[in-house]
Amino acid sequence: MSLAIDPAIVGRQGAPQTFTVERDAIRRFADALGDDNPVYQAGDIAPPTFPTTFHVRGPDLDVIHDQCRLLLSGGEEYVYERPLRAGDRVTCVSRVIDTYVKTGQRGEMTFIVFEKEGRDPRGLVVFRARHTLIAF
Amino acid sequence: MSAVGARAGLELPVLRKEPVSRVMLAKYACASGDFSPHHLDPEVARSQGLDDVVAHGMLSLGYLGQLVSAWAGAENIRRVQGRFRALVQLGDGLTCHGIVTAVDPVADGRRLARLAVWAENQRGEMVTTGEAEVYLATSPHPS
Numbered sequence: 001m002s003l004a005i006d007p008a009i010v011g012r013q014g015a016p017q018t019f020t021v022e023r024d025a026i027r028r029f030a031d032a033l034g035d036d037n038p039v040y041q042a043g044d045i046a047p048p049t050f051p052t053t054f055h056v057r058g059p060d061l062d063v064i065h066d067q068c069r070l071l072l073s074g075g076e077e078y079v080y081e082r083p084l085r086a087g088d089r090v091t092c093v094s095r096v097i098d099t100y101v102k103t104g105q106r107g108e109m110t111f112i113v114f115e116k117e118g119r120d121p122r123g124l125v126v127f128r129a130r131h132t133l134i135a136f
Numbered sequence: 137m138s139a140v141g142a143r144a145g146l147e148l149p150v151l152r153k154e155p156v157s158r159v160m161l162a163k164y165a166c167a168s169g170d171f172s173p174h175h176l177d178p179e180v181a182r183s184q185g186l187d188d189v190v191a192h193g194m195l196s197l198g199y200l201g202q203l204v205s206a207w208a209g210a211e212n213i214r215r216v217q218g219r220f221r222a223l224v225q226l227g228d229g230l231t232c233h234g235i236v237t238a239v240d241p242v243a244d245g246r247r248l249a250r251l252a253v254w255a256e257n258q259r260g261e262m263v264t265t266g267e268a269e270v271y272l273a274t275s276p277h278p279s
Binding site: 025028029032034035037039040044045047048049052053055072073074075077078079080083 | 164202
């Protein structure tokens, strides 16, 4: 069964939320990865996948959860304009930036790409984190 | 080993991680805030057709971030990307690899190295594959 995702969801976004990067949270994250890099152990700079800890509410996409049997994470991408540092305040917004359909071993799969963008208080982009959800 | 003189074809030092345990998944859940039950609760995992809990895909991408930043320096990371191709099970010991695919100058005078990165399990199966981009630190002793 094909999952009809309305292409109009592209561009929809959730409400912005602001997070402060805590030194202890950086250390805890590095410890959980078993990463002994002294910069991370000092809590100075956040490891590249750290923005996964910013749980931002995305746009409401009830249609996906109502229609799908299974949701899988297809992959993630983190792109930095500058390092994310302890004490940074970043305002994050999550939006849908793409959706497409592919035929795989399990039939037709719908891909939905979310982008979480983090900006500093001056409005400059610090990072963009993209997450691909596979629905079928 | 320094990333300063990197060229295409250079392989990064291999990063070997200890076998995945329930405690590691609990620690990652706490640090990341991802408490999805199939990473933590065997009953839920079995109800979803799995043999037992499986690792967060993001744990393996975190390992690839460790691989790249250990080599290039935490302040030099431009991009880390990964696709989750196979489940990581309890007891799986991942080995992380990277190879420089290109080095290009960028507008601000720095050089950007592009890398292919991947994590393999102990059977040699690629569980996560991706790419990274890092700025190369300027050599303190230019030749």
